[in-house]
Amino acid sequence: MLRMSIQTILRGTLMAGGVGVFLAAASPVPVAAQDPTPMRIAVEGAFPPFNYLDANNKLQGFDIDIANALCEVGKFECQFIIEKWDDMIPDLIASKYDAIISSMSMSLERRQKVAFTEKYYNSPSVFIARKDSPIRDISPAALSGKILGVTSSTAQESYAKHFYPDMKKTVFRSSPELYKGLSDGSVDIILEDKLAIYDWIANTKAGTCCEFKGPDLVDVTYFGEGAGIALRMDDGDRLARLNAALKTIKEDGTYDMINAKYFPFSIQ
Missing domain, CATH: 3.40.190.10 (Periplasmic binding protein-like II)
Structure with a gap:
Protein backbone atom coordinates (compact mmCIF):
# COMPACT_ATOMS: atom_id res chain seq x y z
CA MET A 1 0.00 0.00 0.00
CA LEU A 2 1.19 3.54 -0.69
CA ARG A 3 1.96 5.64 2.34
CA MET A 4 -0.52 8.50 2.31
CA SER A 5 0.58 12.08 2.96
CA ILE A 6 -2.49 14.03 2.11
CA GLN A 7 -5.28 16.18 3.46
CA THR A 8 -8.50 15.41 1.67
CA ILE A 9 -11.18 18.02 1.17
CA LEU A 10 -14.35 16.89 -0.49
CA ARG A 11 -16.47 19.66 -1.88
CA GLY A 12 -20.06 18.45 -1.79
CA THR A 13 -23.12 19.81 -3.49
CA LEU A 14 -25.46 19.52 -0.53
CA MET A 15 -27.53 22.62 -0.02
CA ALA A 16 -29.10 23.69 3.26
CA GLY A 17 -31.24 26.81 3.34
CA GLY A 18 -29.56 28.01 0.15
CA VAL A 19 -26.07 27.71 1.62
CA GLY A 20 -23.51 25.26 0.17
CA VAL A 21 -22.27 22.61 2.59
CA PHE A 22 -18.61 21.55 2.44
CA LEU A 23 -17.65 18.07 3.64
CA ALA A 24 -14.09 17.74 4.92
CA ALA A 25 -11.96 14.89 6.19
CA ALA A 26 -8.36 15.65 7.12
CA SER A 27 -5.29 13.48 7.53
CA PRO A 28 -2.07 14.87 9.03
CA VAL A 29 0.87 15.59 6.74
CA PRO A 30 3.92 13.57 7.86
CA VAL A 31 6.74 15.39 9.63
CA ALA A 32 9.09 14.07 6.92
CA ALA A 33 7.53 16.41 4.35
CA GLN A 34 9.49 19.63 4.97
CA ASP A 35 7.88 22.87 3.82
CA PRO A 36 5.65 21.18 1.25
CA THR A 37 4.11 23.30 -1.49
CA PRO A 38 0.30 23.50 -1.29
CA MET A 39 -1.48 22.01 -4.29
CA ARG A 40 -5.25 21.82 -4.69
CA ILE A 41 -6.26 18.94 -6.97
CA ALA A 42 -9.60 18.73 -8.78
CA VAL A 43 -11.09 15.28 -9.31
CA GLU A 44 -14.52 14.23 -10.51
CA GLY A 45 -15.06 11.35 -8.10
CA ALA A 46 -17.46 9.56 -10.43
CA PHE A 47 -15.21 7.72 -12.89
CA PRO A 48 -14.35 4.26 -11.49
CA PRO A 49 -11.86 2.66 -11.35
CA PHE A 50 -9.91 5.88 -11.85
CA ASN A 51 -11.63 8.10 -9.29
CA TYR A 52 -14.72 7.43 -7.19
CA LEU A 53 -16.18 7.61 -3.69
CA ASP A 54 -16.27 4.36 -1.73
CA ALA A 55 -18.90 3.26 0.78
CA ASN A 56 -17.27 5.47 3.41
CA ASN A 57 -17.40 8.53 1.13
CA LYS A 58 -13.62 8.39 0.69
CA LEU A 59 -11.92 9.02 -2.63
CA GLN A 60 -10.38 5.93 -4.20
CA GLY A 61 -9.01 4.88 -7.58
CA PHE A 62 -6.03 4.90 -9.91
CA ASP A 63 -5.98 8.71 -10.27
CA ILE A 64 -6.08 9.12 -6.51
CA ASP A 65 -3.22 6.68 -5.89
CA ILE A 66 -1.11 8.34 -8.60
CA ALA A 67 -1.84 11.76 -7.12
CA ASN A 68 -0.87 10.57 -3.62
CA ALA A 69 2.40 9.16 -4.96
CA LEU A 70 3.21 12.38 -6.83
CA CYS A 71 2.44 14.45 -3.75
CA GLU A 72 4.75 12.23 -1.68
CA VAL A 73 7.65 12.33 -4.12
CA GLY A 74 7.20 15.93 -5.24
CA LYS A 75 6.81 17.29 -1.68
CA PHE A 76 3.36 18.78 -2.23
CA GLU A 77 0.80 19.31 0.52
CA CYS A 78 -2.21 18.20 -1.47
CA GLN A 79 -5.93 18.72 -1.14
CA PHE A 80 -8.50 16.89 -3.26
CA ILE A 81 -11.51 18.91 -4.36
CA ILE A 82 -14.46 17.11 -5.93
CA GLU A 83 -15.59 19.06 -8.97
CA LYS A 84 -18.17 18.71 -11.70
CA TRP A 85 -16.49 17.63 -14.92
CA ASP A 86 -17.90 20.51 -16.99
CA ASP A 87 -16.48 23.08 -14.55
CA MET A 88 -12.96 21.68 -14.24
CA ILE A 89 -11.02 23.64 -16.85
CA PRO A 90 -12.84 26.99 -16.29
CA ASP A 91 -12.31 26.72 -12.53
CA LEU A 92 -8.65 25.73 -12.96
CA ILE A 93 -8.08 28.82 -15.10
CA ALA A 94 -9.91 30.86 -12.44
CA SER A 95 -7.41 29.56 -9.81
CA LYS A 96 -10.01 27.74 -7.73
CA TYR A 97 -7.48 24.88 -7.64
CA ASP A 98 -4.03 24.19 -9.04
CA ALA A 99 -4.21 20.91 -10.94
CA ILE A 100 -6.64 18.43 -12.46
CA ILE A 101 -5.77 14.76 -11.90
CA SER A 102 -8.94 13.17 -13.19
CA SER A 103 -8.19 11.07 -16.29
CA MET A 104 -8.31 14.12 -18.54
CA SER A 105 -7.29 13.34 -22.12
CA MET A 106 -4.85 15.81 -23.66
CA SER A 107 -6.88 16.80 -26.70
CA LEU A 108 -5.82 19.60 -29.02
CA GLU A 109 -8.79 21.68 -27.89
CA ARG A 110 -7.81 21.39 -24.22
CA ARG A 111 -4.15 22.13 -24.97
CA GLN A 112 -5.24 25.56 -26.19
CA LYS A 113 -6.57 26.36 -22.71
CA VAL A 114 -4.31 24.57 -20.21
CA ALA A 115 -0.85 23.07 -19.92
CA PHE A 116 -0.35 19.33 -19.46
CA THR A 117 2.34 17.19 -17.88
CA GLU A 118 3.70 14.15 -19.66
CA LYS A 119 1.01 11.46 -19.98
CA TYR A 120 0.49 9.22 -16.98
CA TYR A 121 -1.58 6.64 -18.85
CA ASN A 122 -3.08 6.00 -22.26
CA SER A 123 -6.33 4.39 -23.33
CA PRO A 124 -8.30 4.10 -26.57
CA ASP A 219 -7.66 9.79 -32.72
CA VAL A 220 -5.17 12.39 -31.44
CA THR A 221 -7.45 15.28 -32.37
CA TYR A 222 -10.27 14.10 -30.12
CA PHE A 223 -8.71 11.67 -27.64
CA GLY A 224 -5.31 13.30 -27.38
CA GLU A 225 -2.08 11.53 -26.57
CA GLY A 226 -3.19 9.97 -23.31
CA ALA A 227 -4.26 11.33 -19.94
CA GLY A 228 -2.21 14.11 -18.39
CA ILE A 229 -2.31 16.41 -15.39
CA ALA A 230 -3.78 19.78 -16.35
CA LEU A 231 -2.27 23.00 -14.99
CA ARG A 232 -2.58 26.69 -15.74
CA MET A 233 -0.47 27.86 -18.68
CA ASP A 234 1.76 30.04 -16.49
CA ASP A 235 2.44 27.36 -13.86
CA GLY A 236 5.77 26.23 -15.28
CA ASP A 237 7.49 25.44 -11.97
CA ARG A 238 4.72 23.09 -10.83
CA LEU A 239 4.68 21.48 -14.29
CA ALA A 240 8.39 20.72 -14.10
CA ARG A 241 8.12 19.34 -10.55
CA LEU A 242 5.20 17.08 -11.43
CA ASN A 243 6.98 15.76 -14.52
CA ALA A 244 10.05 15.00 -12.39
CA ALA A 245 7.90 13.24 -9.78
CA LEU A 246 6.10 11.26 -12.48
CA LYS A 247 9.45 10.15 -13.91
CA THR A 248 10.56 9.04 -10.43
CA ILE A 249 7.50 6.91 -9.66
CA LYS A 250 7.79 5.22 -13.07
CA GLU A 251 11.46 4.41 -12.47
CA ASP A 252 11.23 3.24 -8.83
CA GLY A 253 8.36 0.77 -9.35
CA THR A 254 5.64 2.79 -7.61
CA TYR A 255 3.72 3.34 -10.84
CA ASP A 256 3.81 -0.37 -11.69
CA MET A 257 2.51 -1.25 -8.22
CA ILE A 258 -0.45 1.12 -8.62
CA ASN A 259 -1.07 -0.14 -12.18
CA ALA A 260 -1.21 -3.77 -10.98
CA LYS A 261 -3.73 -2.86 -8.29
CA TYR A 262 -6.31 -1.92 -10.94
CA PHE A 263 -5.36 -3.63 -14.21
CA PRO A 264 -3.80 -6.98 -15.16
CA PHE A 265 -1.88 -5.23 -17.97
CA SER A 266 0.24 -2.09 -18.35
CA ILE A 267 -1.61 1.13 -19.16
CA GLN A 268 1.47 3.30 -19.69
Missing part, protein backbone atom coordinates in the same frame (compact mmCIF):
# COMPACT_ATOMS: atom_id res chain seq x y z
CA SER A 125 -12.04 4.69 -26.79
CA VAL A 126 -14.45 1.97 -27.82
CA PHE A 127 -18.12 1.30 -28.53
CA ILE A 128 -19.97 -0.99 -26.11
CA ALA A 129 -23.37 -2.65 -26.58
CA ARG A 130 -25.37 -5.38 -24.88
CA LYS A 131 -24.42 -8.94 -25.77
CA ASP A 132 -27.90 -9.61 -27.15
CA SER A 133 -27.69 -6.58 -29.45
CA PRO A 134 -27.78 -7.23 -33.21
CA ILE A 135 -25.16 -4.49 -33.70
CA ARG A 136 -22.05 -5.79 -35.42
CA ASP A 137 -21.00 -2.87 -37.61
CA ILE A 138 -20.22 0.43 -35.86
CA SER A 139 -20.02 2.59 -38.98
CA PRO A 140 -22.22 5.72 -39.06
CA ALA A 141 -24.44 4.20 -41.73
CA ALA A 142 -24.94 0.95 -39.80
CA LEU A 143 -25.80 2.79 -36.58
CA SER A 144 -28.36 5.06 -38.22
CA GLY A 145 -31.56 4.92 -36.17
CA LYS A 146 -29.80 3.69 -33.04
CA ILE A 147 -29.51 5.73 -29.83
CA LEU A 148 -25.93 6.48 -28.76
CA GLY A 149 -25.00 7.26 -25.17
CA VAL A 150 -22.05 9.49 -24.23
CA THR A 151 -20.94 11.36 -21.14
CA SER A 152 -21.23 15.16 -21.09
CA SER A 153 -18.22 17.30 -22.05
CA THR A 154 -15.97 14.35 -22.89
CA ALA A 155 -13.76 13.59 -25.87
CA GLN A 156 -16.18 10.80 -26.72
CA GLU A 157 -19.07 13.27 -26.97
CA SER A 158 -17.05 15.52 -29.30
CA TYR A 159 -16.00 12.56 -31.43
CA ALA A 160 -19.59 11.32 -31.72
CA LYS A 161 -20.87 14.76 -32.71
CA HIS A 162 -18.31 14.97 -35.51
CA PHE A 163 -18.33 11.44 -36.91
CA TYR A 164 -21.89 10.37 -36.03
CA PRO A 165 -23.85 13.60 -36.54
CA ASP A 166 -27.09 11.91 -37.60
CA MET A 167 -27.37 9.50 -34.67
CA LYS A 168 -29.78 10.21 -31.85
CA LYS A 169 -27.75 10.83 -28.71
CA THR A 170 -28.40 10.72 -24.99
CA VAL A 171 -25.88 12.70 -22.97
CA PHE A 172 -25.33 11.47 -19.40
CA ARG A 173 -23.83 13.47 -16.55
CA SER A 174 -21.41 10.77 -15.39
CA SER A 175 -19.95 7.41 -16.42
CA PRO A 176 -22.00 5.37 -13.88
CA GLU A 177 -25.18 6.91 -15.32
CA LEU A 178 -23.93 6.12 -18.84
CA TYR A 179 -23.37 2.46 -17.96
CA LYS A 180 -26.78 2.20 -16.31
CA GLY A 181 -28.38 3.64 -19.45
CA LEU A 182 -26.74 0.90 -21.50
CA SER A 183 -27.64 -1.94 -19.15
CA ASP A 184 -31.27 -0.88 -18.74
CA GLY A 185 -31.77 -0.41 -22.48
CA SER A 186 -32.40 3.34 -22.60
CA VAL A 187 -29.62 3.57 -25.21
CA ASP A 188 -28.54 1.02 -27.81
CA ILE A 189 -24.79 1.59 -27.68
CA ILE A 190 -22.33 3.81 -25.88
CA LEU A 191 -18.92 5.29 -26.63
CA GLU A 192 -16.52 5.30 -23.68
CA ASP A 193 -12.88 5.20 -22.63
CA LYS A 194 -11.89 1.54 -22.79
CA LEU A 195 -9.95 1.39 -19.52
CA ALA A 196 -12.65 3.27 -17.66
CA ILE A 197 -15.34 0.76 -18.56
CA TYR A 198 -13.09 -2.30 -18.34
CA ASP A 199 -13.66 -2.78 -14.60
CA TRP A 200 -17.44 -2.48 -14.99
CA ILE A 201 -17.55 -5.12 -17.73
CA ALA A 202 -15.03 -7.48 -16.12
CA ASN A 203 -15.88 -7.19 -12.43
CA THR A 204 -19.52 -6.21 -11.93
CA LYS A 205 -22.74 -8.18 -12.28
CA ALA A 206 -24.38 -5.38 -14.25
CA GLY A 207 -21.45 -5.25 -16.65
CA THR A 208 -21.83 -8.88 -17.72
CA CYS A 209 -24.67 -7.69 -19.96
CA CYS A 210 -22.35 -5.99 -22.36
CA GLU A 211 -19.29 -6.28 -24.59
CA PHE A 212 -16.97 -4.22 -26.78
CA LYS A 213 -18.09 -3.63 -30.36
CA GLY A 214 -15.72 -2.82 -33.20
CA PRO A 215 -12.06 -1.81 -33.09
CA ASP A 216 -10.36 0.52 -30.63
CA LEU A 217 -10.65 4.17 -31.64
CA VAL A 218 -7.44 6.19 -31.56
Whole structure:
Protein backbone atom coordinates (compact mmCIF):
# COMPACT_ATOMS: atom_id res chain seq x y z
CA MET A 1 0.00 0.00 0.00
CA LEU A 2 1.19 3.54 -0.69
CA ARG A 3 1.96 5.64 2.34
CA MET A 4 -0.52 8.50 2.31
CA SER A 5 0.58 12.08 2.96
CA ILE A 6 -2.49 14.03 2.11
CA GLN A 7 -5.28 16.18 3.46
CA THR A 8 -8.50 15.41 1.67
CA ILE A 9 -11.18 18.02 1.17
CA LEU A 10 -14.35 16.89 -0.49
CA ARG A 11 -16.47 19.66 -1.88
CA GLY A 12 -20.06 18.45 -1.79
CA THR A 13 -23.12 19.81 -3.49
CA LEU A 14 -25.46 19.52 -0.53
CA MET A 15 -27.53 22.62 -0.02
CA ALA A 16 -29.10 23.69 3.26
CA GLY A 17 -31.24 26.81 3.34
CA GLY A 18 -29.56 28.01 0.15
CA VAL A 19 -26.07 27.71 1.62
CA GLY A 20 -23.51 25.26 0.17
CA VAL A 21 -22.27 22.61 2.59
CA PHE A 22 -18.61 21.55 2.44
CA LEU A 23 -17.65 18.07 3.64
CA ALA A 24 -14.09 17.74 4.92
CA ALA A 25 -11.96 14.89 6.19
CA ALA A 26 -8.36 15.65 7.12
CA SER A 27 -5.29 13.48 7.53
CA PRO A 28 -2.07 14.87 9.03
CA VAL A 29 0.87 15.59 6.74
CA PRO A 30 3.92 13.57 7.86
CA VAL A 31 6.74 15.39 9.63
CA ALA A 32 9.09 14.07 6.92
CA ALA A 33 7.53 16.41 4.35
CA GLN A 34 9.49 19.63 4.97
CA ASP A 35 7.88 22.87 3.82
CA PRO A 36 5.65 21.18 1.25
CA THR A 37 4.11 23.30 -1.49
CA PRO A 38 0.30 23.50 -1.29
CA MET A 39 -1.48 22.01 -4.29
CA ARG A 40 -5.25 21.82 -4.69
CA ILE A 41 -6.26 18.94 -6.97
CA ALA A 42 -9.60 18.73 -8.78
CA VAL A 43 -11.09 15.28 -9.31
CA GLU A 44 -14.52 14.23 -10.51
CA GLY A 45 -15.06 11.35 -8.10
CA ALA A 46 -17.46 9.56 -10.43
CA PHE A 47 -15.21 7.72 -12.89
CA PRO A 48 -14.35 4.26 -11.49
CA PRO A 49 -11.86 2.66 -11.35
CA PHE A 50 -9.91 5.88 -11.85
CA ASN A 51 -11.63 8.10 -9.29
CA TYR A 52 -14.72 7.43 -7.19
CA LEU A 53 -16.18 7.61 -3.69
CA ASP A 54 -16.27 4.36 -1.73
CA ALA A 55 -18.90 3.26 0.78
CA ASN A 56 -17.27 5.47 3.41
CA ASN A 57 -17.40 8.53 1.13
CA LYS A 58 -13.62 8.39 0.69
CA LEU A 59 -11.92 9.02 -2.63
CA GLN A 60 -10.38 5.93 -4.20
CA GLY A 61 -9.01 4.88 -7.58
CA PHE A 62 -6.03 4.90 -9.91
CA ASP A 63 -5.98 8.71 -10.27
CA ILE A 64 -6.08 9.12 -6.51
CA ASP A 65 -3.22 6.68 -5.89
CA ILE A 66 -1.11 8.34 -8.60
CA ALA A 67 -1.84 11.76 -7.12
CA ASN A 68 -0.87 10.57 -3.62
CA ALA A 69 2.40 9.16 -4.96
CA LEU A 70 3.21 12.38 -6.83
CA CYS A 71 2.44 14.45 -3.75
CA GLU A 72 4.75 12.23 -1.68
CA VAL A 73 7.65 12.33 -4.12
CA GLY A 74 7.20 15.93 -5.24
CA LYS A 75 6.81 17.29 -1.68
CA PHE A 76 3.36 18.78 -2.23
CA GLU A 77 0.80 19.31 0.52
CA CYS A 78 -2.21 18.20 -1.47
CA GLN A 79 -5.93 18.72 -1.14
CA PHE A 80 -8.50 16.89 -3.26
CA ILE A 81 -11.51 18.91 -4.36
CA ILE A 82 -14.46 17.11 -5.93
CA GLU A 83 -15.59 19.06 -8.97
CA LYS A 84 -18.17 18.71 -11.70
CA TRP A 85 -16.49 17.63 -14.92
CA ASP A 86 -17.90 20.51 -16.99
CA ASP A 87 -16.48 23.08 -14.55
CA MET A 88 -12.96 21.68 -14.24
CA ILE A 89 -11.02 23.64 -16.85
CA PRO A 90 -12.84 26.99 -16.29
CA ASP A 91 -12.31 26.72 -12.53
CA LEU A 92 -8.65 25.73 -12.96
CA ILE A 93 -8.08 28.82 -15.10
CA ALA A 94 -9.91 30.86 -12.44
CA SER A 95 -7.41 29.56 -9.81
CA LYS A 96 -10.01 27.74 -7.73
CA TYR A 97 -7.48 24.88 -7.64
CA ASP A 98 -4.03 24.19 -9.04
CA ALA A 99 -4.21 20.91 -10.94
CA ILE A 100 -6.64 18.43 -12.46
CA ILE A 101 -5.77 14.76 -11.90
CA SER A 102 -8.94 13.17 -13.19
CA SER A 103 -8.19 11.07 -16.29
CA MET A 104 -8.31 14.12 -18.54
CA SER A 105 -7.29 13.34 -22.12
CA MET A 106 -4.85 15.81 -23.66
CA SER A 107 -6.88 16.80 -26.70
CA LEU A 108 -5.82 19.60 -29.02
CA GLU A 109 -8.79 21.68 -27.89
CA ARG A 110 -7.81 21.39 -24.22
CA ARG A 111 -4.15 22.13 -24.97
CA GLN A 112 -5.24 25.56 -26.19
CA LYS A 113 -6.57 26.36 -22.71
CA VAL A 114 -4.31 24.57 -20.21
CA ALA A 115 -0.85 23.07 -19.92
CA PHE A 116 -0.35 19.33 -19.46
CA THR A 117 2.34 17.19 -17.88
CA GLU A 118 3.70 14.15 -19.66
CA LYS A 119 1.01 11.46 -19.98
CA TYR A 120 0.49 9.22 -16.98
CA TYR A 121 -1.58 6.64 -18.85
CA ASN A 122 -3.08 6.00 -22.26
CA SER A 123 -6.33 4.39 -23.33
CA PRO A 124 -8.30 4.10 -26.57
CA SER A 125 -12.04 4.69 -26.79
CA VAL A 126 -14.45 1.97 -27.82
CA PHE A 127 -18.12 1.30 -28.53
CA ILE A 128 -19.97 -0.99 -26.11
CA ALA A 129 -23.37 -2.65 -26.58
CA ARG A 130 -25.37 -5.38 -24.88
CA LYS A 131 -24.42 -8.94 -25.77
CA ASP A 132 -27.90 -9.61 -27.15
CA SER A 133 -27.69 -6.58 -29.45
CA PRO A 134 -27.78 -7.23 -33.21
CA ILE A 135 -25.16 -4.49 -33.70
CA ARG A 136 -22.05 -5.79 -35.42
CA ASP A 137 -21.00 -2.87 -37.61
CA ILE A 138 -20.22 0.43 -35.86
CA SER A 139 -20.02 2.59 -38.98
CA PRO A 140 -22.22 5.72 -39.06
CA ALA A 141 -24.44 4.20 -41.73
CA ALA A 142 -24.94 0.95 -39.80
CA LEU A 143 -25.80 2.79 -36.58
CA SER A 144 -28.36 5.06 -38.22
CA GLY A 145 -31.56 4.92 -36.17
CA LYS A 146 -29.80 3.69 -33.04
CA ILE A 147 -29.51 5.73 -29.83
CA LEU A 148 -25.93 6.48 -28.76
CA GLY A 149 -25.00 7.26 -25.17
CA VAL A 150 -22.05 9.49 -24.23
CA THR A 151 -20.94 11.36 -21.14
CA SER A 152 -21.23 15.16 -21.09
CA SER A 153 -18.22 17.30 -22.05
CA THR A 154 -15.97 14.35 -22.89
CA ALA A 155 -13.76 13.59 -25.87
CA GLN A 156 -16.18 10.80 -26.72
CA GLU A 157 -19.07 13.27 -26.97
CA SER A 158 -17.05 15.52 -29.30
CA TYR A 159 -16.00 12.56 -31.43
CA ALA A 160 -19.59 11.32 -31.72
CA LYS A 161 -20.87 14.76 -32.71
CA HIS A 162 -18.31 14.97 -35.51
CA PHE A 163 -18.33 11.44 -36.91
CA TYR A 164 -21.89 10.37 -36.03
CA PRO A 165 -23.85 13.60 -36.54
CA ASP A 166 -27.09 11.91 -37.60
CA MET A 167 -27.37 9.50 -34.67
CA LYS A 168 -29.78 10.21 -31.85
CA LYS A 169 -27.75 10.83 -28.71
CA THR A 170 -28.40 10.72 -24.99
CA VAL A 171 -25.88 12.70 -22.97
CA PHE A 172 -25.33 11.47 -19.40
CA ARG A 173 -23.83 13.47 -16.55
CA SER A 174 -21.41 10.77 -15.39
CA SER A 175 -19.95 7.41 -16.42
CA PRO A 176 -22.00 5.37 -13.88
CA GLU A 177 -25.18 6.91 -15.32
CA LEU A 178 -23.93 6.12 -18.84
CA TYR A 179 -23.37 2.46 -17.96
CA LYS A 180 -26.78 2.20 -16.31
CA GLY A 181 -28.38 3.64 -19.45
CA LEU A 182 -26.74 0.90 -21.50
CA SER A 183 -27.64 -1.94 -19.15
CA ASP A 184 -31.27 -0.88 -18.74
CA GLY A 185 -31.77 -0.41 -22.48
CA SER A 186 -32.40 3.34 -22.60
CA VAL A 187 -29.62 3.57 -25.21
CA ASP A 188 -28.54 1.02 -27.81
CA ILE A 189 -24.79 1.59 -27.68
CA ILE A 190 -22.33 3.81 -25.88
CA LEU A 191 -18.92 5.29 -26.63
CA GLU A 192 -16.52 5.30 -23.68
CA ASP A 193 -12.88 5.20 -22.63
CA LYS A 194 -11.89 1.54 -22.79
CA LEU A 195 -9.95 1.39 -19.52
CA ALA A 196 -12.65 3.27 -17.66
CA ILE A 197 -15.34 0.76 -18.56
CA TYR A 198 -13.09 -2.30 -18.34
CA ASP A 199 -13.66 -2.78 -14.60
CA TRP A 200 -17.44 -2.48 -14.99
CA ILE A 201 -17.55 -5.12 -17.73
CA ALA A 202 -15.03 -7.48 -16.12
CA ASN A 203 -15.88 -7.19 -12.43
CA THR A 204 -19.52 -6.21 -11.93
CA LYS A 205 -22.74 -8.18 -12.28
CA ALA A 206 -24.38 -5.38 -14.25
CA GLY A 207 -21.45 -5.25 -16.65
CA THR A 208 -21.83 -8.88 -17.72
CA CYS A 209 -24.67 -7.69 -19.96
CA CYS A 210 -22.35 -5.99 -22.36
CA GLU A 211 -19.29 -6.28 -24.59
CA PHE A 212 -16.97 -4.22 -26.78
CA LYS A 213 -18.09 -3.63 -30.36
CA GLY A 214 -15.72 -2.82 -33.20
CA PRO A 215 -12.06 -1.81 -33.09
CA ASP A 216 -10.36 0.52 -30.63
CA LEU A 217 -10.65 4.17 -31.64
CA VAL A 218 -7.44 6.19 -31.56
CA ASP A 219 -7.66 9.79 -32.72
CA VAL A 220 -5.17 12.39 -31.44
CA THR A 221 -7.45 15.28 -32.37
CA TYR A 222 -10.27 14.10 -30.12
CA PHE A 223 -8.71 11.67 -27.64
CA GLY A 224 -5.31 13.30 -27.38
CA GLU A 225 -2.08 11.53 -26.57
CA GLY A 226 -3.19 9.97 -23.31
CA ALA A 227 -4.26 11.33 -19.94
CA GLY A 228 -2.21 14.11 -18.39
CA ILE A 229 -2.31 16.41 -15.39
CA ALA A 230 -3.78 19.78 -16.35
CA LEU A 231 -2.27 23.00 -14.99
CA ARG A 232 -2.58 26.69 -15.74
CA MET A 233 -0.47 27.86 -18.68
CA ASP A 234 1.76 30.04 -16.49
CA ASP A 235 2.44 27.36 -13.86
CA GLY A 236 5.77 26.23 -15.28
CA ASP A 237 7.49 25.44 -11.97
CA ARG A 238 4.72 23.09 -10.83
CA LEU A 239 4.68 21.48 -14.29
CA ALA A 240 8.39 20.72 -14.10
CA ARG A 241 8.12 19.34 -10.55
CA LEU A 242 5.20 17.08 -11.43
CA ASN A 243 6.98 15.76 -14.52
CA ALA A 244 10.05 15.00 -12.39
CA ALA A 245 7.90 13.24 -9.78
CA LEU A 246 6.10 11.26 -12.48
CA LYS A 247 9.45 10.15 -13.91
CA THR A 248 10.56 9.04 -10.43
CA ILE A 249 7.50 6.91 -9.66
CA LYS A 250 7.79 5.22 -13.07
CA GLU A 251 11.46 4.41 -12.47
CA ASP A 252 11.23 3.24 -8.83
CA GLY A 253 8.36 0.77 -9.35
CA THR A 254 5.64 2.79 -7.61
CA TYR A 255 3.72 3.34 -10.84
CA ASP A 256 3.81 -0.37 -11.69
CA MET A 257 2.51 -1.25 -8.22
CA ILE A 258 -0.45 1.12 -8.62
CA ASN A 259 -1.07 -0.14 -12.18
CA ALA A 260 -1.21 -3.77 -10.98
CA LYS A 261 -3.73 -2.86 -8.29
CA TYR A 262 -6.31 -1.92 -10.94
CA PHE A 263 -5.36 -3.63 -14.21
CA PRO A 264 -3.80 -6.98 -15.16
CA PHE A 265 -1.88 -5.23 -17.97
CA SER A 266 0.24 -2.09 -18.35
CA ILE A 267 -1.61 1.13 -19.16
CA GLN A 268 1.47 3.30 -19.69
